[in-house]
Amino acid sequence: MQNPHALLLLDEDVWPGLAQALRDRGIDVKSVHELSRTGLSDEEQLAFAVHEGRAILTHNIADFVALALEYYQQHQTHFGIVVAPHLEKGVLVRRTTALLESVSRSQLMNTVRYI
Numbered sequence: 001m002q003n004p005h006a007l008l009l010l011d012e013d014v015w016p017g018l019a020q021a022l023r024d025r026g027i028d029v030k031s032v033h034e035l036s037r038t039g040l041s042d043e044e045q046l047a048f049a050v051h052e053g054r055a056i057l058t059h060n061i062a063d064f065v066a067l068a069l070e071y072y073q074q075h076q077t078h079f080g081i082v083v084a085p086h087l088e089k090g091v092l093v094r095r096t097t098a099l100l101e102s103v104s105r106s107q108l109m110n111t112v113r114y115i
Contacts, residue, residue, distance in 0.1 A: 077109065081113070
């Protein structure tokens with residue numbers, strides 16, 4: 001059976017340990033830290049997430065909301081942008097899990113979700 005969760009990429013500013021915590025909950029997630037993709041621009045990270053078919057989770061709300069608008073205006077598809085304030089690790093795990101368990105991959109596409 002196909003995993004119902006969206007695929008997720010964690011941006012550079014997100015606690016890298018979140019990747020394993022989410023994998024322990026059955027979520028397919030990668031961190032840019034694990035992939036040696038740190039130091040790249042937000043545009044490059046989002047383009048990589050799109051290439052991988054993944055939503056991206058970031059704390060960089062302002063820049064990624066602006067990128068979502070650019071994608072919308074240019075009729076480009078992305079697989080979701082999830083933005084979060086800096087939260088205590090357990091809260092971040094719970095909120096991310098709750099979001100990904102409550103929306104399908106298709107419902108997350110081309111949206112910005114706040115957790």
